[in-house]
Amino acid sequence: MKAARAKVDHRTRVGRQRSARTEGRIIEAALRVFAERGPDAPVIDDFVRAAGVARGTFYNHFESVEELLHATSAWTTRHVLERIAQAMDDIESPTVRLGVGLRLFFAQAQRDPVWSRFVARVWKVGGLELPVHDLEVGLRLGHFRVPGRDAARDLLLGGAREALRRIGEGQAPPSFGDQMAELCLQALRADQRRIVAALAQSLPDVPERTRTR
Amino acid sequence: MKAARAKVDHRTRVGRQRSARTEGRIIEAALRVFAERGPDAPVIDDFVRAAGVARGTFYNHFESVEELLHATSAWTTRHVLERIAQAMDDIESPTVRLGVGLRLFFAQAQRDPVWSRFVARVWKVGGLELPVHDLEVGLRLGHFRVPGRDAARDLLLGGAREALRRIGEGQAPPSFGDQMAELCLQALRADQRRIVAALAQSLPDVPERTRTR
Amino acid sequence: MKAARAKVDHRTRVGRQRSARTEGRIIEAALRVFAERGPDAPVIDDFVRAAGVARGTFYNHFESVEELLHATSAWTTRHVLERIAQAMDDIESPTVRLGVGLRLFFAQAQRDPVWSRFVARVWKVGGLELPVHDLEVGLRLGHFRVPGRDAARDLLLGGAREALRRIGEGQAPPSFGDQMAELCLQALRADQRRIVAALAQSLPDVPERTRTR
Amino acid sequence: MKAARAKVDHRTRVGRQRSARTEGRIIEAALRVFAERGPDAPVIDDFVRAAGVARGTFYNHFESVEELLHATSAWTTRHVLERIAQAMDDIESPTVRLGVGLRLFFAQAQRDPVWSRFVARVWKVGGLELPVHDLEVGLRLGHFRVPGRDAARDLLLGGAREALRRIGEGQAPPSFGDQMAELCLQALRADQRRIVAALAQSLPDVPERTRTR
């Protein structure tokens, strides 16, 4: 994204809005394109065609596919993770936090398969402070007992990625996310009653993001 | 006449041998290239340079990068999985089989980081009948208790892939594979004594494959 | 809004004009290249160099040499044949029409040897409704007496192609076209007086096409 | 064709026969390939595949496609034209000679469509001394009256080429060759009785050449 001018006077506001709209169109299109074809295969023309803009317009907003990928990644996951974090603001127990967080995450995936495929394929693991933090708190408090924290982290993230792939393909039943969350907590040897509590907790509302068209 | 046919056969045989050797060189080089750069980024010149053959030679053996990827995948994983299966031929318990199988798999990864990175990045999941079969036997026998078999499968495979990535980067301690195996069995709620047995079992020898140069 | 649309239209129009001009340059160059080297031998670089455009520009306008050949063929012969047809609009007698048409055709060849060689070498026979139509009218009216109309057609077209080749090589005297026309009418056993009339008729003006540079 | 050794002792005879056979196979295959694809489009692999020989074998006999084309041309047309000339040895009248020669030529085309297509597409006009000679004798004797001898020559040869194309496509009735011959003589304003004689003359037997398989 090219640096926005600091000074925004009245004259430029309209132009900026149009620009923001164009940028949004490109990113939304990119989400779909990356979801279908992965991070490396697409060429600029794919985005240009999907967004319905001219080729030169692309370069008015992004310098390369790489940059577009970053922008799309950030724009796409930041909102979701922020909203999930917010929704869990008042939960204390790391077991419940981790369980509910995973369930919310997969619920989001069920709502938006394109987003799901995008994250499954593109995610270079970033913005994952949330579950990792809960994992570490849980370990410190002795709620989880695992042979190694890196291994635990890899199992959770790897499992989540595969789950997203399956959900994105539409081959997962509605309960799939809860099953996955339960498995994850089992892997961490969480207390059985806490697991049940995490699964029983009714999911807080997460405000829907602007949907992928 | 007989002499003539023998001569033809001889020429043909020599040609075949040379061809097979060249193909092997290309595939071995491809393993390294795919491991470093993933399945989409490399261009034909990368393989050609890595294998030390002429550009035209590539096309004498493979029609596209895609086809080379398949060939490399098959050639690379088949041997390993076959040898692991063989080495566990006399183990009965699905818990122990799954645990030992995973440990052998990660041990192979530790021995050959290039192979590890290749599988982590490229694996489109194939030739995984082995762990999946053990998982299903264990479920049928009641040795594992999971909320859903697809979820269990995804957790195992996803975790294994992340583990391979870490091992391939050289960022995993020697015990990492065993930790991962233990976590996987925990996730399946295997019996604690069986888990201990699976981890205590000394690993059978796996004949080393021709190493990546 | 109106201004914006006008602006878009303006950009589009300018782009179209530039594109059409480039396409014209390529086709004119292709005429020369095909004329010298035939339909199969030339490579894309030949056209690119002759037209003075970039290699990529070629592909912005044509998908292959084949397509360029079609485009060049159509563009090249359509104009000439249309103008000849127009110039003969008021001639009735099929004998005179055929004779004058052939004479005009060869006159065009004499004026433009490049065009002549192109048509001689490349012509896959198309846009020949004109002489064929006159031939059939003449046969129906009994002005021509031939043992078979396909044979007559082949003789005329084959003879014309050879004539173009010779004219294109610059090895034909100015009267060559008239001689050929006379021979053709003789072959059809046209009435002698009509032949004389066809040859005596002063050729109508044919507006010159944009010349090959 | 590479130069044959002058000295042929007993030891080499077998080898030479085999070589001659191989060369023949290649040429016969080339006839078909050139007939289908013209003189410029085919690549060496086409001949190699059609002849069922190895790639290197091609270079043992021919240095290039160009040379193969010449060899095929010569081998193909020489026999035919020689046999036609021979069959007409005792005909005196140039009109009858030309008429019968053309009829024999087209009869050969009807017998061998592959040969026909080859000659139609590839013929760079050579070995045509026969009809040209008859044409000139006829002109000298006043049997033909044409406005120009080059034009007459072009009409005859061009018509013959188109006729071969049509015959080669299998779209000509059996009488097509006779019709064409008649048209040609009409074009030359031959005497009507001589034309009738040329067409009435029963065609002498022409020994069949080794057929294209």
Add this chain to the structure above:
DNA sequence: TATGAATGAGAATTCATTCAT
């Protein structure tokens, strides 16, 4: 800022030719 034609570097692909067996 949006447009899209033109550009040319680079990647993919073909194919004539060589050469060890």
Add this chain to the structure above:
DNA sequence: CATGAATGAATTCTCATTCAT
């Protein structure tokens, strides 16, 4: 002589990037 794998120059084709409007 026959074979066919290997070669690399020539060719085709793609695509990121520029720029005038």
